[in-house]
Amino acid sequence: AQSVTQPDIHITVSEGASLELRCNYSYGATPYLFWYVQSPGQGLQLLLKYFSGDTLVQGIKGFEAEFKRSQSSFNLRKPSVHWSDAAEYFCAVGAPVQDKLSFGAGTTVTVRA
Amino acid sequence: EAGVAQSPRYKIIEKRQSVAFWCNPISGHATLYWYQQILGQGPKLLIQFQNNGVVDDSQLPKDRFSAERLKGVDSTLKIQPAKLEDSAVYLCASSLAGPLTGEQFFGPGTRLTVL
Numbered sequence: 001a002q003s004v005t006q007p008d009i010h011i012t013v014s015e016g017a018s019l020e021l022r023c024n025y026s027y028g029a030t031p032y033l034f035w036y037v038q039s040p041g042q043g044l045q046l047l048l049k050y051f052s053g054d055t056l057v058q059g060i061k062g063f064e065a066e067f068k069r070s071q072s073s074f075n076l077r078k079p080s081v082h083w084s085d086a087a088e089y090f091c092a093v094g095a096p097v098q099d100k101l102s103f104g105a106g107t108t109v110t111v112r113a
Numbered sequence: 114e115a116g117v118a119q120s121p122r123y124k125i126i127e128k129r130q131s132v133a134f135w136c137n138p139i140s141g142h143a144t145l146y147w148y149q150q151i152l153g154q155g156p157k158l159l160i161q162f163q164n165n166g167v168v169d170d171s172q173l174p175k176d177r178f179s180a181e182r183l184k185g186v187d188s189t190l191k192i193q194p195a196k197l198e199d200s201a202v203y204l205c206a207s208s209l210a211g212p213l214t215g216e217q218f219f220g221p222g223t224r225l226t227v228l
Binding site: 032041042043044045046049090092094096099100101102103104105106 | 116117153154155156157158169204206211212213216217218219220221222
């Protein structure tokens with residue numbers, strides 16, 4: 001069965017600084033990978049996804065993620081964070097054969113002025 | 114385009130009571146999901162519907178949880194009787210296709226507190 005680990009529970013970053021959120025997955029073949037964001041009181045929103053092809057994926061809100069097969073990672077990055085990026089971020093892995101999606105425990109991002 | 118609607122937004126009950134949550138997916142979305150999100154954890158799929166048929170309910174505690182999707186549109190999730198460990202946010206999502214090929218759109222969730 002597939003699984004995903006987000007090693008950082010909480011990250012604090014200054015506004016304008018860069019952000020990187022880590023995600024490691026476990027799956028026997030090439031997985032489908034996703035990043036979602038959950039703002040306070042709101043549902044999850046898809047930031048980006050990787051199925052195949054170019055390992056650097058561009059998403060909404062200026063986010064990007066890079067798939068590294070050798071490291072079983074799919075880290076999320078943003079060059080310059082805005083106060084509105086304060087939220088909880090979830091990495092998810094999908095198993096194509098089973099058509100199932102499994103979420104990590106999430107990383108909470110706090111943005112300080 | 115209207116999003117996924119859920120009600121109520123908050124619910125407080127005592128253990129052993131029953132509770133029901135309602136979800137209205139985005140119009141035209143064939144697939145509907147119910148997730149349980151316990152504090153400090155990621156969402157866990159409880160049940161997935163394709164139209165009004167159940168695709169996956171392997172993680173649904175069937176002794177106390179039940180769900181239905183009437184006419185392939187709205188859905189209700191019921192807990193009877195509730196336990197303390199059921200305290201969580203219950204998220205409903207919908208998509209045009211399956212969870213991997215169809216983007217899931219999530220509702221705001223229902224926060225359940227069981228005392």
